[in-house]
Amino acid sequence: MNKPIRVLIVGFGVVGQGFxxxxxxxxxxxxxxxxxxxxxxxxxxxxxxxxxxxxxxxIRAGKAIGEKIMSDDIPRIIEESNADIMGEFTWVSxxxxxxxxxxxxxxxxxxGKHVITTNKGPIAxxxxxxxELSRRYNRLVRFKGTVMAGTPSFNILKxxxxxxxxxxxxxxxxxTNFILSKMYEEGLSFNEALxxxxxxxxxxxxxxxDIDGIDAALKVVILSRVIGWRHAxxxxxxxxxxxxxxxxxxxxxxxxxxxxxxxKAYVKPTPLDKSDVLAHVSRNLNALxxxxxxxxxxxxxxxxxxxxETAQAVLTDLVDIIxxxxxx
Amino acid sequence: MNKPIRVLIVGFGVVGQGFxxxxxxxxxxxxxxxxxxxxxxxxxxxxxxxxxxxxxxxIRAGKAIGEKIMSDDIPRIIEESNADIMGEFTWVSxxxxxxxxxxxxxxxxxxGKHVITTNKGPIAxxxxxxxELSRRYNRLVRFKGTVMAGTPSFNILKxxxxxxxxxxxxxxxxxTNFILSKMYEEGLSFNEALxxxxxxxxxxxxxxxDIDGIDAALKVVILSRVIGWRHAxxxxxxxxxxxxxxxxxxxxxxxxxxxxxxxKAYVKPTPLDKSDVLAHVSRNLNALxxxxxxxxxxxxxxxxxxxxETAQAVLTDLVDIIxxxxxx
Numbered sequence: 001m002n003k004p005i006r007v008l009i010v011g012f013g014v015v016g017q018g019f020x021x022x023x024x025x026x027x028x029x030x031x032x033x034x035x036x037x038x039x040x041x042x043x044x045x046x047x048x049x050x051x052x053x054x055x056x057x058x059i060r061a062g063k064a065i066g067e068k069i070m071s072d073d074i075p076r077i078i079e080e081s082n083a084d085i086m087g088e089f090t091w092v093s094x095x096x097x098x099x100x101x102x103x104x105x106x107x108x109x110x111x112g113k114h115v116i117t118t119n120k121g122p123i124a125x126x127x128x129x130x131x132e133l134s135r136r137y138n139r140l141v142r143f144k145g146t147v148m149a150g151t152p153s154f155n156i157l158k159x160x161x162x163x164x165x166x167x168x169x170x171x172x173x174x175x176t177n178f179i180l181s182k183m184y185e186e187g188l189s190f191n192e193a194l195x196x197x198x199x200x201x202x203x204x205x206x207x208x209x210d211i212d213g214i215d216a217a218l219k220v221v222i223l224s225r226v227i228g229w230r231h232a233x234x235x236x237x238x239x240x241x242x243x244x245x246x247x248x249x250x251x252x253x254x255x256x257x258x259x260x261x262x263x264k265a266y267v268k269p270t271p272l273d274k275s276d277v278l279a280h281v282s283r284n285l286n287a288l289x290x291x292x293x294x295x296x297x298x299x300x301x302x303x304x305x306x307x308x309e310t311a312q313a314v315l316t317d318l319v320d321i322i323x324x325x326x327x328x
Numbered sequence: 329m330n331k332p333i334r335v336l337i338v339g340f341g342v343v344g345q346g347f348x349x350x351x352x353x354x355x356x357x358x359x360x361x362x363x364x365x366x367x368x369x370x371x372x373x374x375x376x377x378x379x380x381x382x383x384x385x386x387i388r389a390g391k392a393i394g395e396k397i398m399s400d401d402i403p404r405i406i407e408e409s410n411a412d413i414m415g416e417f418t419w420v421s422x423x424x425x426x427x428x429x430x431x432x433x434x435x436x437x438x439x440g441k442h443v444i445t446t447n448k449g450p451i452a453x454x455x456x457x458x459x460e461l462s463r464r465y466n467r468l469v470r471f472k473g474t475v476m477a478g479t480p481s482f483n484i485l486k487x488x489x490x491x492x493x494x495x496x497x498x499x500x501x502x503x504t505n506f507i508l509s510k511m512y513e514e515g516l517s518f519n520e521a522l523x524x525x526x527x528x529x530x531x532x533x534x535x536x537x538d539i540d541g542i543d544a545a546l547k548v549v550i551l552s553r554v555i556g557w558r559h560a561x562x563x564x565x566x567x568x569x570x571x572x573x574x575x576x577x578x579x580x581x582x583x584x585x586x587x588x589x590x591x592k593a594y595v596k597p598t599p600l601d602k603s604d605v606l607a608h609v610s611r612n613l614n615a616l617x618x619x620x621x622x623x624x625x626x627x628x629x630x631x632x633x634x635x636x637e638t639a640q641a642v643l644t645d646l647v648d649i650i651x652x653x654x655x656x
Contacts, residue, residue: 299630
């Protein structure tokens with residue numbers, strides 16, 4: 001029952017490091033003493049075998065720590081790794097439709113590894129193929145962190161057997177919600193609020209994925225696919241908030257709303273009545289409203305990004321895989 | 329793997345009937361064709377063996393359907409039943425500290441049955457004894473429906489391994505939230521709003537459990553015990569909303585807030601700033617904010633009562649017991 005379980009981390013940025021730290025903090029408490037992070041692969045830090053728990057300090061001290069690798073080496077390293085589970089935490093690429101992450105994930109599954117990813121690209125663009133690989137190789141694919149970080153989103157449906165989702169609507173991008181909130185609360189213009197978001201590290205130097213609604217649209221696709229609807233990224237109607245003027249919405253509060261039901265899916269600035277709780281979701285928080293046949297409306301509000309907030313998602317997936325593999 | 333699983337229902341009021349209906353609606357979809365409701369015991373409808381799926385129609389038509397029983401017969405019927413799982417859905421009694429429900433639950437566990445209850449009394453007053461019985465007889469005790477009906481509340485922590493609750497605060501009683509909302513939205517007095525709640529069936533003829541904060545205090549105890557804190561009902565500081573005058577809270581919005589951390593626990597009318605999302609939770613909705621070390625603040629808003637809303641909780645517990653018993 002407690003045979004050793006090895007985890008390979010691919011991509012050791014904020015998410016990978018956050019997970020590494022959180023994992024070591026709680027592994028004994030969670031009865032995971034048989035689980036270890038056995039290997040790390042990262043373009044910047046190289047290929048690190050049996051990383052010591054204090055490796056984060058070495059990284060902060062700027063020490064080069066692993067064997068140097070090239071991008072092309074990664075699939076081979078994944079394939080040859082003796083890990084049981086791979087965590088994939090590399091960057092999102094929309095232009096390449098989720099590559100190279102999809103290659104990493106499919107290579108891992110084919111070589112017998114369960115996989116965890118926080119990367120929206122491969123899940124939004126390759127959902128069917130990943131599910132097919134999962135079945136064929138009898139390996140689990142988990143991706144909680146792709147929607148609302150560790151805040152329960154689609155996985156809350158595991159607590160609601162027998163319930164059916166009629167639609168969902170939510171605030172799935174924290175950066176744009178931060179920008180809109182600052183425009184309302186402090187009277188900033190769009191550009192001033194965007195600059196503030198960049199200064200605080202909530203927005204990238206190139207903020208287009210966020211402000212043009214692309215990030216939220218990827219999440220609409222992922223939620224839809226989990227629920228069982230077949231929306232593809234290309235069919236999501238997307239309008240962002242670039243240069244938005246909130247004054248034209250009058251007494252209502254405009255939010256960048258992501259919506260889908262079985263028939264349609266969109267992301268667009270939507271005026272909300274002040275009696276709607278969603279209108280009061282501020283800062284860079286995320287929110288998801290699920291309309292269910294048994295419960296009516298259920299609303300979850302929480303963080304959608306962050307070092308430990310996303311690490312929680314990975315830990316949730318890891319524990320789920322270990323429990324499922326044990327009982328299955 | 330698919331051996332027959334029999335369920336005994338004790339108490340066939342709104343919750344018992346709602347669960348009966350929901351169960352038959354989704355059992356095939358959930359792969360529960362081996363599960364059956366084999367027996368019902370209710371003071372009004374008697375002792376019914378192998379109830380037909382359309383028994384609700386007989387009840388609505390006013391047909392006497394079961395073998396007549398007395399209250400004292402129930403423990404013996406539970407003990408002699410060959411059911412694998414008992415669902416206990418009788419009335420809450422604070423004066424008797426959760427009896428007779430606690431006797432029903434302990435009798436069921438001692439005679440080898442897993443148990444589900446939506447009854448706050450036995451869980452709030454007999455938590456330790458039920459957990460001890462659960463261990464000794466290796467039977468599961470589930471009680472999701474005691475806090476926020478089917479809306480995920482304490483069970484959301486199953487999705488958050490490694491997270492620790494620093495405090496919780498919430499709106500755990502729908503009746504008082506309905507009354508306060510109507511006072512704000514329509515300028516009603518406390519007594520007018522209470523009367524409206526009674527007309528709509530949200531409040532009992534004797535509304536004291538709700539408006540004096542007792543119902544919310546029981547839920548504070550249950551949440552606390554699940555989290556691992558040892559608050560007892562007697563130590564929860566309780567102030568209700570009887571004859572409340574909302575004008576004295578000025579610009580703030582007063583809500584009946586239930587709060588606990590490791591050191592203290594209370595239920596009391598609490599003025600909230602309008603920037604707090606909780607201030608905007610209206611109607612008879614419930615809400616629970618959990619402060620977690622990994623995620624920060626997580627907020628869940630949903631129904632806290634109702635026929636199918638509570639039936640969802642029972643179904644969630646039933647599926648959880650079946651899955652746990654299978655893998656354990």
